[in-house]
Amino acid sequence: MRQTSTVRPGPESAQRIEEPGAPIAFRNVSHNFIHGKRAVLVLEEFDLEIGASEFVSIVGPSGCGKTTALSMAGGLERPRHGRVLLDGRPCDGTSDDVAFMFARDALLPWRRVRRNVELGMEVRRVPAAERRRRADEWLRRVRLEEFADSDVLHLSQGMRQRVAIARTLVQSPRVVLMDEPFAALDAQTRANQQQEFARLWEAERPTVVFVTHDLEEAILLSDRVVLMAARPGRIVADLRIDLPRPRTQEMRTQSPDFAGYLETLSGRLREEVAAAEERRQAEGERA
Numbered sequence: 397m398r399q400t401s402t403v404r405p406g407p408e409s410a411q412r413i414e415e416p417g418a419p420i421a422f423r424n425v426s427h428n429f430i431h432g433k434r435a436v437l438v439l440e441e442f443d444l445e446i447g448a449s450e451f452v453s454i455v456g457p458s459g460c461g462k463t464t465a466l467s468m469a470g471g472l473e474r475p476r477h478g479r480v481l482l483d484g485r486p487c488d489g490t491s492d493d494v495a496f497m498f499a500r501d502a503l504l505p506w507r508r509v510r511r512n513v514e515l516g517m518e519v520r521r522v523p524a525a526e527r528r529r530r531a532d533e534w535l536r537r538v539r540l541e542e543f544a545d546s547d548v549l550h551l552s553q554g555m556r557q558r559v560a561i562a563r564t565l566v567q568s569p570r571v572v573l574m575d576e577p578f579a580a581l582d583a584q585t586r587a588n589q590q591q592e593f594a595r596l597w598e599a600e601r602p603t604v605v606f607v608t609h610d611l612e613e614a615i616l617l618s619d620r621v622v623l624m625a626a627r628p629g630r631i632v633a634d635l636r637i638d639l640p641r642p643r644t645q646e647m648r649t650q651s652p653d654f655a656g657y658l659e660t661l662s663g664r665l666r667e668e669v670a671a672a673e674e675r676r677q678a679e680g681e682r683a
């Protein structure tokens with residue numbers, strides 16, 4: 397049984413270690429947020445298991461709770477009911493094994509490229525020479541070695557995102573949680589970044605949970621795509637993507653299987669968006 401040594405659970409949670417079937421597990425999770433005097437149910441009966449080295453995308457209507465679920469996996473939010481487990485232990489806080497990546501690259505403008513990549517290692521007190529060696533290695537892997545000493549403000553959006561990818565993967569996280577990481581990019585840059593990230597993921601194989609609104613992106617990158625319903629958010633479809641790897645952008649237009657997955661997911665998503673809209677209108681009429 398593999399237990400992570402870097403999760404730091406409190407004494408209470410230490411008594412509740414479960415046999416880990418999967419690195420990440422949501423067990424019957426429910427969650428609400430308080431809006432004024434009202435508790436709004438965001439997740440209900442949310443169950444999901446994500447295996448080691450799996451790439452799983454979460455898609456669903458806006459506001460269905462995708463980011464909330466991701467935050468729970470990262471230990472940033474605790475469920476009101478149910479459990480979110482990392483290697484069988486409750487995700488009670490952030491872990492060195494887990495890295496995040498968001499739509500905004502969040503690079504620090506006052507630091508040069510290399511020093512941005514070194515940031516997480518600095519926090520973990522990795523010695524300077526080792527930090528530099530690993531940062532340079534990753535800058536090479538994202539093809540930015542010539543820009544190590546550049547000002548991040550002088551980089552294109554795509555280059556900035558590659559710095560962010562390097563900064564995320566340089567720490568060899570076992571789990572990467574990504575919230576619409578390519579959403580801010582133009583279409584061509586986005587396609588390039590998907591390809592770039594897929595290449596690096598195939599070499600490193602961390603477990604990835606990837607939130608996106610883009611179904612094609614989800615299909616192209618993932619081993620599984622799970623679809624959430626809205627209000628309350630729960631999983632209504634879990635589709636295994638059996639396309640061969642490495643995947644290419646051409647699959648979008650040339651693979652009949654890709655087209656089949658897209659049709660299935662977009663049909664289900666349309667139903668969920670329509671149902672969410674109906675509920676919203678009914679609630680508006682009752683209010």
Ligand SMILES: Nc1ncnc2c1ncn2[C@@H]1O[C@H](COP(=O)(O)OP(=O)(O)OP(=O)(O)O)[C@@H](O)[C@H]1O
Pocket residue numbers: 429430438456457458459460461462463464465
């Ligand atoms: N900290 C918070 N306090 C109160 N309400 C919140 C909080 N975080 C999220 N919510 C609400 O919970 C619901 C789900 O939000 P969440 O961001 O998880 O959804 P999402 O599916 O990621 O949305 P989107 O696709 O639009 O990014 C939304 O109605 C949101 O307003």
